[in-house]
Amino acid sequence: MIRAQSLPRMEEQKGTPPSRMQEHKDTLLRELLIETIRKQKQGIVAPLLKYCYIGKGADRFFELTRNDSYTTTESELGLFIKEQRRLMYTFENIFPFTLFALGTGDGRKIVKLAEMASQTANPNRSSLGFIGVDISAEMLLVARSLFQEKRIKFSDERYYVYDFENKSDFFNLAYFSLADAVHRKILFVITGNTLANIPDHFAFLRQLADYITMNAALSKHEKDRHERAKPELHFLVSLELGIPDREKIIQEYASPEDITFLSTPLELLGLNADNGRIEITFSEEKKRIEANYICERTILLDNLIFRHGETILVGFSYKFDYNELNQILKDTRFSVELELMSEDKKHVLLVLKDK
Numbered sequence: 001m002i003r004a005q006s007l008p009r010m011e012e013q014k015g016t017p018p019s020r021m022q023e024h025k026d027t028l029l030r031e032l033l034i035e036t037i038r039k040q041k042q043g044i045v046a047p048l049l050k051y052c053y054i055g056k057g058a059d060r061f062f063e064l065t066r067n068d069s070y071t072t073t074e075s076e077l078g079l080f081i082k083e084q085r086r087l088m089y090t091f092e093n094i095f096p097f098t099l100f101a102l103g104t105g106d107g108r109k110i111v112k113l114a115e116m117a118s119q120t121a122n123p124n125r126s127s128l129g130f131i132g133v134d135i136s137a138e139m140l141l142v143a144r145s146l147f148q149e150k151r152i153k154f155s156d157e158r159y160y161v162y163d164f165e166n167k168s169d170f171f172n173l174a175y176f177s178l179a180d181a182v183h184r185k186i187l188f189v190i191t192g193n194t195l196a197n198i199p200d201h202f203a204f205l206r207q208l209a210d211y212i213t214m215n216a217a218l219s220k221h222e223k224d225r226h227e228r229a230k231p232e233l234h235f236l237v238s239l240e241l242g243i244p245d246r247e248k249i250i251q252e253y254a255s256p257e258d259i260t261f262l263s264t265p266l267e268l269l270g271l272n273a274d275n276g277r278i279e280i281t282f283s284e285e286k287k288r289i290e291a292n293y294i295c296e297r298t299i300l301l302d303n304l305i306f307r308h309g310e311t312i313l314v315g316f317s318y319k320f321d322y323n324e325l326n327q328i329l330k331d332t333r334f335s336v337e338l339e340l341m342s343e344d345k346k347h348v349l350l351v352l353k354d355k
C-alpha cells in the first residue's frame with residue numbers, strides 16, 4: 001500500500017535534479033508508447049506520430065521544417081502571402097478575436113496569421129488574443145520564443161499541453177481553456193496537415209462542430225443574462241491535397257531529417273537500426289502516406305512480442321482529394337466562408353463556420 005508519507009514532499013520535488021526529472025518523463029512517455037502499441041496489436045489504428053514531437057522531437061521537427069525537402073511549410077506560407085488581401089479581409093470581419101491554435105507547432109504560421117490580423121486592426125480596438133494547444137510542451141516553448149523573437153504582441157496569451165484526440169482533454173480544451181479567451185470571437189486554427197495525421201479526423205471534426213453548435217445554443221440561453229457570453233466561432237483549416245507525384249512525395253517523407261524525427265519515440269523504446277527500419281509507402285487503399293517500423297529480428301517490448309517482418313505503425317498523412325474533403329466537411333456540418341487554393345492546386349486553406 002502506498003501511504004501519503006511515502007510521496008515526496010514539495011521541497012523534495014523542487015530539488016529533483018533535471019536528469020531524474022528527465023528519466024521520470026521518459027518512463028511515463030515509454031508507458032504511453034507501449035499502451036499505444038498494445039492498441040495496435042488489438043487492431044486499433046493508433047499511430048505513434050503525435051509522440052514524435054515530445055522532448056528532443058521538437059528540435060528535430062524544427063530542423064525538419066527548415067529542410068528543403070519539407071515543402072509543406074513553404075507552400076502553405078506561400079499561399080498565405082499570395083492571398084494576404086483576402087485573408088486580411090476575412091480577419092477584418094472577425095476582428096477582434098482570439099486565435100486558438102490546435103497543434104501550435106513551431107509557431108511560424110501563427111506569426112504570419114497574427115501579423116496579418118494585427119495589420120487589419122483598428123488601433124482603437126483591443127488586439128489579438130492567443131491560445132496555443134499542443135501535446136508537446138517543448139513545441140509550445142519553441143512557438144513562444146518565436147513570438148518573442150518576432151515581437152508578436154498578443155493582448156493575452158495562454159498555452160495548454162493537451163492531447164486534443166483524447167476525450168477528456170478535448171472536454172477541458174472546449175469548456176475550460178476557451179473560457180480564458182479574452183475575446184468572444186474565436187478563430188480555431190489547424191494547419192500543417194495536422195488534420196490529415198489524425199486517425200479519426202472525422203470524429204475530431206464532428207466533436208469540434210458539436211462543440212461549436214452546443215456553445216452557440218448555450219450562448220443563446222446565456223444571452224438573456226449576459227450579452228458578452230455569446231461566442232462566435234470560426235475554424236481555419238490548411239491542408240495539402242491529392243498526390244501530384246507519388247514518388248516525389250514518398251522521397252520527401254523519407255528524407256534523413258524526417259526519418260530521424262520519426263525515430264524519436266522508437267529510440268525511447270530501444271528500437272533502433274540494429275533491430276529494424278522505417279519504411280515509407282503509399283497505401284492506395286487508404287489513400288495515405290504511411291511510415292511503418294519493420295522489425296528485422298524478434299523483439300520483446302514489455303510482454304509484447306514482435307517477430308521478424310511485423311510492423312509498428314509510426315504515422316500517416318491522409319491525402320484527401322478536393323471532393324473528399326468537401327464531403328467530410330459537409331458531413332461534419334461545417335460550411336465554407338473562405339476557400340483559397342494554391343496555383344498548383346496542391347494546397348487548400350478554408351475558413352469555416354458551423355452551419
Ligand SMILES: C[S@@+](CC[C@H](N)C(=O)[O-])C[C@H]1O[C@@H](n2cnc3c(N)ncnc32)[C@H](O)[C@@H]1O
Pocket residue numbers: 050053054073102103104105106107108109133134135136139162163164165166190191192193194
Ligand atoms: C504537423 S505539426 C504542425 C504544426 C503547425 N500547426 C504547423 O502548421 O506548422 C503537428 C503539431 O500538432 C501537435 N499535435 C499532433 N497531434 C496532437 C494531438 N493529438 N493533440 C495536441 N497536439 C497534437 C504536434 O505536437 C505538432 O506540434
